[in-house]
Amino acid sequence: MKVTDVYKQYFSGDCEFNGVLRRGAVVTLTATSDAGEITYEAGVSFFPHRDDEDYGISYDAAVQEVLYSGKGRRSKKREKAYLADLRNVIDSAAEKIGGRVFWDRPLRDAQFG
DSSP states (O other): OEEEEEEEEEEEEEEEEETTTEEEEEEHHHEETTTTEEEEEEEEEEOOSTTOOOOOOOTEEEEEEEEEEEEEEOHHHHHHHHHHTHHHHHHHHHHHTTOEEEEEEEEEOOEEO
């Protein structure tokens, strides 16, 4: 099984979950492939981010959305389409746990794989 972070970026965020205030969010688009099958998932995980050095991810305040699962392999065309709609998908997913991503306040540059 091969797992690839197609996209990963840290942003300022806002979420209170399990009694802990979280001020950071990591947003991902992940491709998992194995034996001719591929799954694309969009995800967001909120973490405390108490200072500029705090990137300790806590996985209890996380939401994943499966965008596609089926036969195939990685597709740049498909990934481009998922990236174009990623903000809408993540905003909707974050709302489920009372979170919000501040897209205009990135904490780090985007990483592409």
